[in-house]
Amino acid sequence: MTTTADLPVEHIASTVPTAKSAHTLTLPNEVLTMIASECDPADLKNMRLASKLMHQVSTEPLSRKKFSRRRFIFTYQSMKALVDITAHPVFGRHLECLTFGNYRMRTPDLSDPKHNDYGVRNHLNEATHAAFIDGEDHIRMLIAALGNLQTCGNTNVVLGIYDDVHRGELRRRGYAFEASYQDFHARWVDPSGTLRAVVSAMEQSKYPLAALKLCLSQDSASLKHLVGTETSMIEKFLPHTPATHRIFADIQIDVWQRRGTYAKLKLLSHLTRLELTRHAIEQPLDGYSLMRFSERRYGVVWHAIQSSQLESIAIERSDVEFGELQQFLQSHSRSLRSLELHQISAEVYNTAPTLAFLRFLRYNLRLNYLSIDDLVVEDRFTGIEFASFGSEKVVCKGEREVVEGLDKLIEDFSQEAWYC
DSSP states (O other), rough: OOOGGGOOOSSSOOOOOOOSSSSOOOOHHHHHHHHHSSOOHHHHGOOOOOOGGGGGGGHHHHHHHHEEEEEEOOSSHHHHHHHHOOOOOTTTTGOOOOEEOOEEEEOOOOOOGOOOOOHHHHHHHHHHHHHHHTTHHHHHHHHHHHHHHHHHHOOOOOOEEOOSTTTTTOOOOTTTHHHHHTTTOEEEEOOOHHHHHHHHHHHTTTOOOOOOEEEEEETTTTTHHHSSTTGGGGGGGSTTTOOOOOOOOOEEEEEEETTTTTTEEEEETTTTTEEEEEEEOOOOOTTTOSEEEHHHHHHHHHHHHHHHHOOOOEEEEEOOOOHHHHHHHHHHTTTTEEEEEEEEEEEEESSSHHHHHHHHHHHHHSSSEEEEEEEEEETTTTEEEEOOOOOSSSEEHHHHHHHHHHHHHHHHHHHGGGGG
């Protein structure tokens, strides 16, 4: 396998030296292994393992807890760690998801940085990182890391990108962030460049990508940059791309909302299954906490969804307007066979939209699987609950059972809605 010792990297600043601890662990290997298997991932760093002991605790429990999901940034220090981790005979096999930060450094706007020590150091640090990126050393090191994963037989790793900063604060720190940026700040975002590097390394190494993951902040323009233009790298993953150039992989988009929750969109199984979490399939009110599921938000991804033959749709923890949801389902009526609605809230003016929606499911779709759990219908003005399907989960398997289940729901709802 390739390690960083095999990768000549020029014009790169040396890594920041770290102080050596005067104390090392002398516990038996069995005890160290037991500690690693029992403690939480956040507590593993408190073990302060000396590097010479790491091979002694390179067990599967430690690998699964500490190395399954890792974040990195495009600096030499961070990418060096990635190459070495993937070259490890145990750690590399248990990697499941690798994502790379979008934020970069840039030269500060100082009139005379030569007379400003902070400015001089910042300028030199930024120049070092810029040379690393401009020389495509980050791509070469990522190619080496992906090659290591293939060598150890790990070809199911999810690759992606993430926003380091949310709401003006650094929320996600990639590996070696402090060592790379020291006391300086990353001040601009480049999601397209980050994704382009990931795709380039994947294609050059011929790594069989399992899924593409985008972890973005609603406060940044990352999602807009990636889905708002037809020249985006994400086009390679969408169905209207020529088959000879298309990358067949699942797509996962997580958007960190301003109120702290995540809106999630997943396109799975060769774009035949859609999963939505914390979305609004309706016109949201001002200050709404859910992500609007619309063309404006998702751009080329929205068009890809509309043109795909969805066989399965799952929506949970979302708000819907029955008319808009019905219109969306109608566009996939020929292929749709499975529908799951969990923790759904709908506001209506009267019972008519709910009955119309249930009848639509009954007569316009040919479902062989239907699951409804915690679907609440309320009056838009009074808040009075028209209906709740949360008392017991409705699960129907098989086309005949789905029809019978919908007939019962329609009958029960019609009888209970007299007071409205």
